[in-house]
Amino acid sequence: MIEKTISDKFFGGGLIINSSDSENIRKLDYDMIVKLFEKNGVILFRGFDIKPEEITELTDLYTEHYAHDALRRASRIGQKLVRTVDYNSHDALLRANKITQKKLHKVDVVKKKDEDWKMDYDNYEEMSLHSEGSYAPDYPEIIWFYCNEFSTNGKGCTTLCDGIKLWDNLSYETKNFFLLNPIRYKLKIPVAEKKIGNGKKKWLLNYQGAGDGLLDLSNGLLNITQIRFAVHPSRLPNKMCFSNHILYRDTDPHILEWGTIDGSKIPQNILDEVKEKSKKLTYDLDWKKNDFVMLDNKRFIHGRRAFKKGDKRDIMIVESSSANFSYGSTTRIKINQNKSITKKS
Numbered sequence: 001m002i003e004k005t006i007s008d009k010f011f012g013g014g015l016i017i018n019s020s021d022s023e024n025i026r027k028l029d030y031d032m033i034v035k036l037f038e039k040n041g042v043i044l045f046r047g048f049d050i051k052p053e054e055i056t057e058l059t060d061l062y063t064e065h066y067a068h069d070a071l072r073r074a075s076r077i078g079q080k081l082v083r084t085v086d087y088n089s090h091d092a093l094l095r096a097n098k099i100t101q102k103k104l105h106k107v108d109v110v111k112k113k114d115e116d117w118k119m120d121y122d123n124y125e126e127m128s129l130h131s132e133g134s135y136a137p138d139y140p141e142i143i144w145f146y147c148n149e150f151s152t153n154g155k156g157c158t159t160l161c162d163g164i165k166l167w168d169n170l171s172y173e174t175k176n177f178f179l180l181n182p183i184r185y186k187l188k189i190p191v192a193e194k195k196i197g198n199g200k201k202k203w204l205l206n207y208q209g210a211g212d213g214l215l216d217l218s219n220g221l222l223n224i225t226q227i228r229f230a231v232h233p234s235r236l237p238n239k240m241c242f243s244n245h246i247l248y249r250d251t252d253p254h255i256l257e258w259g260t261i262d263g264s265k266i267p268q269n270i271l272d273e274v275k276e277k278s279k280k281l282t283y284d285l286d287w288k289k290n291d292f293v294m295l296d297n298k299r300f301i302h303g304r305r306a307f308k309k310g311d312k313r314d315i316m317i318v319e320s321s322s323a324n325f326s327y328g329s330t331t332r333i334k335i336n337q338n339k340s341i342t343k344k345s
């Protein structure tokens with residue numbers, strides 16, 4: 001395999017792993033990949049022979065369990081864990097999915113035949129930088145992208161911005177604000193497709209910062225509050241990641257309102273600074289067919305450039321709620337690692 005950096009806009013440069021001699025991606029050394037991932041936060045696997053139906057075989061290798069994405073995305077290739085990134089309208093999605101109601105706290109999507117799937121490209125405007133599900137109780141640690149098709153004349157690139165580099169570039173005032181103020185999101189999350197009873201029921205989700213859950217049995221919508229800091233420790237020693245949802249321009253349909261925990265809005269000058277500095281640190285990923293990306297979702301924020309109706313853009317996503325290796329497992333240094341041991345006489 002051949003390793004190259006992606007961009008100096010990322011702390012450490014990010015990493016491209018190119019296949020050499022028809023290498024099998026499944027044979028890459030697990031410990032090595034974990035180490036490279038924790039260090040770089042993003043690995044782009046390029047030139048490997050990966051078929052769409054094999055994606056979850058690969059993600060299984062590094063996943064403890066998967067996130068339950070909301071009902072906004074249709075499932076793909078007959079696999080409930082693989083979704084498309086350019087999601088359709090809610091109505092189209094409801095047509096595309098049937099939801100099991102056995103466990104209401106889990107969103108589960110029944111398999112759908114791939115040939116039934118049609119992109120309608122309702123959503124083709126630029127999508128601002130965000131960390132996937134960073135407002136939601138189940139916030140994925142890793143997200144995986146797979147490029148099935150990308151023929152857009154340079155449009156529709158996925159944008160990537162390293163939350164470590166972004167945080168390091170923010171002013172004292174902005175850092176001080178986000179270190180002191182967690183963000184409060186008021187959410188309405190569809191957990192079932194239709195009426196499952198009458199009335200409302202208190203509902204607890206076992207996630208830090210999630211509370212006041214109220215499930216409306218008449219429409220399957222869960223109202224819940226999520227409190228979360230916009231900045232958090234990275235996998236690297238003494239580095240923080242600014243990775244969140246605060247730049248998302250078009251409010252996600254699940255977010256009813258958001259701001260500080262006392263109900264105030266985030267000051268506009270702070271948002272402007274984040275927007276301006278993230279813009280300078282944004283890298284445009286121009287996809288090649290079969291590209292496969294492993295992204296540290298608690299570190300990197302991502303988005304999408306606009307593309308035109310008719311452009312062929314088919315990027316799939318899998319969300320790993322938790323990795324099967326612990327946070328910082330390869331990047332934490334023993335306190336005496338670089339010191340010589342002195343013997344007492």
Ligand SMILES: [Fe+2]
Nearest residue numbers: 130131132302
């Ligand atoms: Fe996203």
